[in-house]
Amino acid sequence: MTRVYIADPLREERSALRIMLVDLHLEVIGEAAEWESALAQAPSVHPEMLLIDWTLLPTGTQNTALSVLREACPGALVIVLISHLDARQQAALSAGADTFISKGETPDRVAERLRSVAEGIHPS
16 A cells, blocks of 8 residues: 655645545545655655645755755655646655645545556556
8 A cells, every 4th residue: 555645735635635545445544734844754754745735845945955855755745735837836846755636636536546556556
């Protein structure tokens, strides 16, 4: 079972993601509402996938922040969640994310993207 850590500032969105991940048979091993908490907690629970909201990353230092996170959680896939499809998607990938998922996607599409990523971690 893929181990997932969620970092999103909105409790409702973390809750919705948690429900979706459980439905996908992915294990939610932790969550945070602030960047500092995510960076402090995630390494200790050894996630295989990190779902990070773009707005949680420190403004102006997103590249550095994701590099630090990758060092702290080596081998984990980093998926950046974005609210608007614009220059943020390229910035997320440039900053070191493995992929991004728009929060504007339908729940089925988000689930499909997460399932696809998880299958890459644990192929059948």
